[in-house]
Each structure stands twice: as structure tokens, then as C-alpha cells.
Amino acid sequence: MSGNLTSATVPGALPLLGHLPRLARDPAGFLAGLPAFGDLVEFRLGTHRVQVPCHPELLRQVYADDRTFDKGGPFYQRFRDILGNGLATCPHRDHRRQRRLLQPEFRADRLPGYAEVMTREAEQLTRGWTDGATIDAFPAFYRYTLRVVARSLLATEVPDALVDRLQESFEHAFAGALRRVLLPPLPAGRRYHAAVAALGATVCELVRDYRERGVDRGDLLSGLLAARDEDGSALTDAEVHDQVLTLLLAGTETSAAQLAWTCRLLLEHPEVAARLQAEIDGVLGGRAATYQDVEHLPYTANVLTESLRRYPPGWILLRTTTRTTELADRTLPPGSYVVLSPYVAHHNPRIFADPTRFDPDRWQPERAAALPRWAFGGFSNGPRQCIGEGYARAETVIALATVLARWELAPAPGTRPAPVRLTTILRPRRLPLRTVRRPLPPTR
Numbered sequence: 029m030s031g032n033l034t035s036a037t038v039p040g041a042l043p044l045l046g047h048l049p050r051l052a053r054d055p056a057g058f059l060a061g062l063p064a065f066g067d068l069v070e071f072r073l074g075t076h077r078v079q080v081p082c083h084p085e086l087l088r089q090v091y092a093d094d095r096t097f098d099k100g101g102p103f104y105q106r107f108r109d110i111l112g113n114g115l116a117t118c119p120h121r122d123h124r125r126q127r128r129l130l131q132p133e134f135r136a137d138r139l140p141g142y143a144e145v146m147t148r149e150a151e152q153l154t155r156g157w158t159d160g161a162t163i164d165a166f167p168a169f170y171r172y173t174l175r176v177v178a179r180s181l182l183a184t185e186v187p188d189a190l191v192d193r194l195q196e197s198f199e200h201a202f203a204g205a206l207r208r209v210l211l212p213p214l215p216a217g218r219r220y221h222a223a224v225a226a227l228g229a230t231v232c233e234l235v236r237d238y239r240e241r242g243v244d245r246g247d248l249l250s251g252l253l254a255a256r257d258e259d260g261s262a263l264t265d266a267e268v269h270d271q272v273l274t275l276l277l278a279g280t281e282t283s284a285a286q287l288a289w290t291c292r293l294l295l296e297h298p299e300v301a302a303r304l305q306a307e308i309d310g311v312l313g314g315r316a317a318t319y320q321d322v323e324h325l326p327y328t329a330n331v332l333t334e335s336l337r338r339y340p341p342g343w344i345l346l347r348t349t350t351r352t353t354e355l356a357d358r359t360l361p362p363g364s365y366v367v368l369s370p371y372v373a374h375h376n377p378r379i380f381a382d383p384t385r386f387d388p389d390r391w392q393p394e395r396a397a398a399l400p401r402w403a404f405g406g407f408s409n410g411p412r413q414c415i416g417e418g419y420a421r422a423e424t425v426i427a428l429a430t431v432l433a434r435w436e437l438a439p440a441p442g443t444r445p446a447p448v449r450l451t452t453i454l455r456p457r458r459l460p461l462r463t464v465r466r467p468l469p470p471t472r
């Protein structure tokens with residue numbers, strides 16, 4: 029199938045470090061430059077060889093075959109040390125069962141109920157804001173997305189102190205895990221171990237509290253505790269623990285990062301911001317957005333999708349081959365690393381014309397339909413596609429529209445955007461924004 033596609037190797041690998049210094053210095057620039065080398069591009073992460081499919085046909089091949097291109101090897105072992113063997117980190121052999129057990133909680137008919145929490149929390153998000161104050165975008169949105177996941181899926185209140193503890197613990201744990209994989213001789217460090225222990229303890233606390241109160245609250249955690257597979261088996265306590273931790277990570281940092289990147293892009297593109305504002309004002313007239321409003325905010329949705337194209341939070345999705353396999357003109361032995369990078373695909377000019385241009389109209393249905401099917405990877409594709417996509421799309425439209433219905437987000441004076449860093453989830457580091465209260469529109 030992919031026999032006429034060619035492979036190439038990025039030149040200039042250093043002994044031991046490979047391309048790591050270049051990747052660490054400018055991860056976005058390094059990744060965006062890969063498609064210029066060929067259809068399948070190899071580079072070196074320390075001593076590991078990594079294959080990056082850049083052609084849509086190769087992307088399709090890898091996304092679709094999760095048995096051959098599995099989540100395994102030392103990288104995933106490090107992530108499992110933190111998250112356990114939940115839906116996002118488990119290998120193919122455990123995946124179908126876990127997915128079957130979680131899927132009912134993410135069906136479209138559950139969204140209107142979850143969206144009530146999204147609307148309430150979006151209002152709560154801005155309640156403490158004052159005119160002319162400065163906020164940092166990512167932590168502000170993280171507070172929102174964590175509260176939404178905790179309340180809608182786990183029926184739990186999350187006090188502010190816990191929000192801060194969780195964010196910090198995830199940050200230290202993943203930074204430590206990345207260092208341990210990329211620079212193996214380094215010991216993990218006290219901060220890493222403390223962060224992993226804190227995450228485990230927080231989730232135990234949440235699940236214990238839940239079990240003690242022992243009522244079915246019709247939320248995801250009740251569903252998980254009651255779920256039975258076809259053979260009648262239930263999730264064990266350890267499995268429930270791993271799923272909760274997985275959702276607390278996968279369902280929060282990603283959407284918060286997307287909202288923060290969107291704010292930055294809107295500051296850089298006032299013409300897009302003005303059109304967005306007109307749509308939001310026309311539909312909401314200054315009130316908070318609800319689930320019913322989402323379908324009337326198509327430009328808002330396109331702005332968010334385009335933001336996900338420019339800055340996909342899941343930008344480096346790692347797979348390990350489980351058997352000898354052909355990819356382009358290469359034969360990969362078992363244990364080879366393959367990186368599905370939505371960031372690479374989204375910045376490939378042979379797939380997305382003028383890829384650095386922020387152009388929400390490329391998501392108008394007729395233009396989007398002309399794109400190769402596996403090109404957009406913001407929520408991944410195939411069997412491991414994000415289970416929370418519908419949830420996240422509703423959550424981010426509701427948050428963005430509710431905030432902008434009443435507030436203008438202006439650049440904080442004297443700050444410049446911080447450069448992108450090599451992290452597991454692509455998110456802006458500091459993005460200080462000035463909150464300016466908008467005059468209420470005349471009643472209609």
C-alpha cells in the first residue's frame with residue numbers, strides 16, 4: 029500500500045543525545061520542519077530511533093492498527109507509573125474491555141446533563157474577576173475544566189487547594205517521567221516521587237469518600253462502580269482508581285490548554301476576535317451559554333478547532349510496534365518507536381494549505397470535507413481516538429462564549445508570550461491577560 033512512499037533521516041544527530049538538544053530548544057520548529065524531509069522521517073531522541081509518519085496514508089496505517097502500533101515500551105511504563113493502567117495508557121490487550129465499560133458515560137445523550145455543570149462552572153469562572161485585573165490564562169481555565177470533570181463525572185466538589193495540588197503534582201510527575209525516559213541515568217528525584225504519591229493519595233481519597241456515601245448519583249463514577257462486562261465482571265478497585273486518575277489528567281489539562289491557546293490566538297488576530305464577538309453577542313446577548321446554544325455558535329466552534337490545529341495539546345502520541353512491520357519503504361522490527369504527531373500533520377503544507385495561518389474558515393463543512401480523513405489529529409483517530417471529544421467540544425464552546433459574552437481579554441501590558449517548551453501536553457507557559465468588563469448589551 030505505502031510502497032511508493034519514501035523515508036528519510038534527519039541529519040545532524042549528536043552521539044548519545046541525538047536530536048534532543050534541537051528538539052528541546054525549539055520543539056515546535058523542529059516538529060514543523062519534519063515533513064520537508066520525506067513521507068516517513070526518522071530522528072533520534074537520545075539513543076532511541078523514532079519514526080514520524082508525515083503522509084496521510086502512513087498516518088491512516090498507524091492510527092488504524094492499534095494492535096501493531098500499540099502503547100508499550102519504556103515510555104509508556106513511565107506514564108503507567110503515574111497514571112496506572114487506565115484507558116489512555118493501557119495496551120491493546122486491555123483496551124477493548126476498558127473502552128466498552130467507559131463508553132456509555134460519553135454517549136451523546138449524556139452531554140446535556142454534563143453541560144449544565146459546564147454552564148454553571150463557566151459563570152463561576154469569571155465570578156471573582158474584577159475590571160482591569162490580570163489573570164494567567166492556563167491556571168484560570170484549568171480551575172474551570174477540573175471543576176467541570178470533577179462535578180459532572182465524579183459528582184465531587186473540588187476545593188481550590190486541591191485544584192492547585194493536582195495541577196502541580198501532574199506537572200512535576202510528567203516532567204520527571206520525561207526526564208527519566210530521555211535521560212535514563214538520572215534518578216527520578218524527590219519531587220517526582222512526592223508528586224506521584226500525592227496523585228495516588230488524592231484519588232484514593234476521592235474514591236473512598238464516594239464509596240462511603242454509597243449512593244448512585246448517576247455520574248460516571250457510579251457508572252464505573254456498577255459497570256459489568258459481557259462476562260459479568262466488574263472493574264476492580266485498582267482499575268477504578270486508574271480511570272479516575274486518567275480522567276483527571278486527560279479531561280482537564282487538554283481543554284484548559286486549548287482555551288488558553290485560543291485566547292493567545294485571538295489577541296494576535298483581532299479580525300477573527302471581532303467576528304467571534306459578533307456571533308457570541310448575537311446569540312447570547314450577554315448571558316451564559318448553554319448546551320442548546322452550542323449549535324448556534326458555529327464560528328466559535330471553528331475558532332476552537334483551528335486553535336486545536338495550530339496548537340494541539342496532544343502533540344506527540346507515541347506508539348511501539350509489537351511485530352515486524354512495513355512502513356513506507358522501511359521494515360521496522362518489534363519494539364520500534366513511532367510518533368503520531370498531530371502537530372507535524374497540522375503544519376504540513378501538503379495537507380493544510382498555508383499551515384501557519386490562523387484561519388477558522390478552513391473548518392467550514394465544504395472545505396473541511398476536502399481534507400484527507402486522517403489528517404486532523406487534535407483528538408487522535410481510530411480505536412484510540414479521544415473518548416471525551418464531544419464532551420470537550422461542548423465544554424470549550426460554553427466556556428469561551430460565556431467568558432466573551434461579558435468580558436474582553438486584553439494583553440497584559442509589558443508581557444511577551446513565553447516560548448513553547450517540550451512537555452507531554454502542549455500548553456502555553458505564562459499568558460497574562462487583563463480582564464476588561466464589557467458593557468451589558470441593551471435588553472432585546
Ligand code: HEM
Binds near residue numbers: 127286336340419
Ligand atoms: C480539548 C480537549 C481534549 C483534547 C485535545 C484531547 C486529546 C486527546 C488525544 C489526542 C487522545 C489520544 C491519545 C493517544 O492516541 O495517544 C485522547 C485520548 C483520550 N482522552 Fe482526550 N482530549 C481532550 C479532552 C478530553 C476529555 C474532556 C476527556 C474526558 C473527560 C478525555 C479523555 C480521554 C481518554 C480517556 C483518552 C484515552 C482514549 C482511549 O485510548 O481509548 N479527553 N484525548
